Amino acid sequence: MNVEAFLVAVLTFGCLFSVLTLSLNLQYARGGMIxxxxxxxxxVGAYAYAIVTQEPPSGLDQYLIGLNGPWWLGFLVAGVGAACFAILTGWPTLRLRGEYLALTTFAFAEVLHSFLLNERRIGNGSVGLANVERPGISWADVPDSYVFAVAALLLMLVTIAVYRRILASPYGRAMDAVRDDEMAAEAVGKDVARMRFEVFVISAVPIGFAGALYAMITTLVSPDLFTAEVTFFVWIALVLGGERTMLGAILGTIALVVFQEVVRGIPFETVRSAQIAASVEHMLTGAIFVIILRWQVFERISFARSQAE
Amino acid sequence: MSLLAQYFVTGIATGSFLILATIGFSLTRQVEGFLNIAHAELLGVSAFMTWGLNVLAGWPLLPSATVAIAVTSVFGLVIARTVYDPIKKLGPAVLLITSVGVAYVIGGGVDAVIGTGIRTLDIPLATTYKFYGIRVTNYQLLVIALAALTGVSLALFLNKTNTGLAIRAVAANAELAASRGVDVRKTSRATWLISSGLAGLAGVMLAMIATLSTDIAFHQILKILAVAILAGLGSLYSVILSGLIVGIAMDVSVYWIPAGYRPLIAFAIVIIVLLFRPQGLSGRRAA
Known part of the structure; x- marks a missing residue:
């Protein structure tokens, strides 16, 4: 694999998944929600985009709806769809705490996955939707992969800007207050349950946009692409980068993407050795995760910094 | 009608397996206070070790299974001592997330050693018995019998032996138990050995009733969570009831809806239970 393609892939997927990590950062580090x-x-974002933009079903297609809409409409619907799904799942579950919330959200994701897999009328079941439409933006002779890298970067920057704006506002300070001491925040009149719900829904929107962009890049959406592995990937990235700062979340994601791309870039003689490499990549990812949590690397750095001040 | 009855009986066997797989998980949850996602991976370790000894080394089933269960049991303890114990003070959420990392390491390790493909144990084909038109295999009967035996012996152990009583004391209130002279460290060791050993036993059952592929362990955690939540995270005895409920619900549902939705039934149960009865069947409020 040449260096250029490698860098473009890292930039694209690093920024794309950073959007997820940043949203998770907002939910977990600020909102206290796992x-x-x-x-x-x-x-939801990816499927919403695909369903809005694809052509009506024909031939062997089993899906029911294809609106053949323009790409920007699909992109918007992806954000709205993710927010709606967040409302649907967040409203009943957010009164649960800690590990119970973790389990319910996990269960919802599995239910959705099962629906996408079995309900062929949504998106052809396990086959998925191929040839997802790409927006027809191209400048002269700039290849598509560069356009998408820039798009991913832009999406990430906008997400950062919006989250920063929210966190810097009085609303953001109220969120920190809720995180630090829920009872005290409630005592001064903050509606804790409502804030958690709002944060949950707001932070789902960029995830939906990222899903739409992902669908454009891969031009394929199928249940295989959206397994619990994605969730764990983002969590590992978050832990890797330290959960306190946005920069950490981004660096963690990019580090993990680089790691994966490097392993994937190694040429293998046999299928078996490629498979071993994939398993070892899995093991290393898990081990890094365990080690960072074990020695609380980032807590120590921030502790040392606060000591120095 | 007889088809429905058939699904019901198959469901009992599925439920019995789920009981074996979940009891250890619930025990750790109760004593150590967190959800050990890596528990399911121990099933895989045991299942593939049984397979390796049985098929590759040519041992008979019984010694292979015994060795696999013993190794899994010790393996679980080693993980607990090296990974979970040092971060216990950081709370259940960090432990839960860490156990995902552990699951990755174990799952990746099994994957690297075993490789892809479908495997079966070198044991005689299942014999099918027929009662009133309902078919049941001898392996299914074995799973049901073992689940019953495990339930009874665990109940006796927890109520009659000193170690068992110590486990219950630590589960109820670790500090109070320590102040009354219970050796918490020894109790925690016993807990890990037993719960990992049970995971090992469930793994052997899995190897016997299913065809093995390396992703099989991950699929179990979803069902284990469903059973554990339905039972209420604080209770052991209700695991038996809820294991049967989830198992039967999953298999009987095939009568009305496509089989692909089987896992969805388990999760629908999780969501409904958490929404309407977060404390689970046992009725005890988890802290």
Whole structure:
């Protein structure tokens, strides 16, 4: 694999998944919510985009709806769809705490996955929807992969800007207050349950957009692409980068993407050795995860910094 | 009608397997206070070790299974001591997330060693018995019998032996138990050995009733969680009831809806239970 393609892939997927990590960062580090179903909002975005833009079913297609709409409409619907799914899943579950919330969100993601897999009328079941429409933006002779890398970067920057704006506002300070001491926040009149719900829904929107962009890049949506592995990937990235800062979330994601791309870039002689490499990649990812949590690397750095001040 | 009855009986066997798979998980949850996602991967470790000894090394089933269960049991303890114990003070959420990492490591390890493909144990084909037109295989009967035996012996162990009583004391209130002279460390060791050993036993059952592929362990955690939540995270005895409910519900549902939705039934149960009765069947409020 040449260096250029490698860098473009890292930039594209690094920025794309950073959007997920940033949203998770907002939900977990700021809102105190453990969302183990991140992939569901991502999948909703991707499928919403595909369904809006694809042509009406023909031939062997088993899906029912294809609106043949323009790409920007699909993109918008992806965000709205993810928000709606967040409302649907967040409204009944957010009164649950900690691990119970983690399990319910996980369960919702599995239910969605099962629906996409079995309900052929949504998106052809396990086959998925191929040839997802790409927006016809091209400048002279700039290849598509560059356009998407820039798009991913833009999406990430906009997400950061919006989240920063929210966190810097009085609303953001109220969120921190809720995180630090829920009872005290409630005592001064903050509606804790409502805030958690709002944060949950707001942070689902960029995940939906990222899903739409992902569908454009891969031009394929199928249940295989949206398994619990995506959720775990984002969680590992979040832990890797330290959960306190946005920069950490982005660096963690990019580090993980680089790691995966490097492993995938190694040429293998046999199928078996490629498979071993994939398994070892899995093991290493898990081990890094365990080690970081074990020695609380980022807590120590921030502790050392606060000592120095 | 007889088809429905057939699904019901198959459901009992599925439920019995789920009981074996979940009891260890619930025990750790109760004593150590967190959800050990890596528990299901131990089933895979045991199942593939049984397969390796039985098929590759040519051992008979019984010694292979015994060795596999013992190794899995110790393996679980080693993981607990090296990974979970040092971060216990950071709370159940961090432990839960860490156990996902552990599941990755174990799952990746099994994958690397075993490779893709479908495998079966070198054991005689199942004999099918027929009662009133309902078919049941001898392996299914074995799973049901073992689940019953495990339930009874665990109940006796927890109520009659000193270690068992110590486990219950630590589960109820670790600090109070320690102040009354219960050796918490020893109790925790016993808990890990037993729960991992049960995972090992469930893994052997899995190897016997199913064809093995390396992703099989991950699929079990979804069902284990469903059973554990339905039972209420604080209770052991209701695991038996809820294992049967989930198992039967999953298999009987095939009568009305496509078989692909079987896992969805388990999760529908999780969601409904958490929404309407977060404390589970046992009725005890988890802290």
């Amino acid at each position: 969302n183990f179903g991140t992939v569901a909002y991502f999948a």
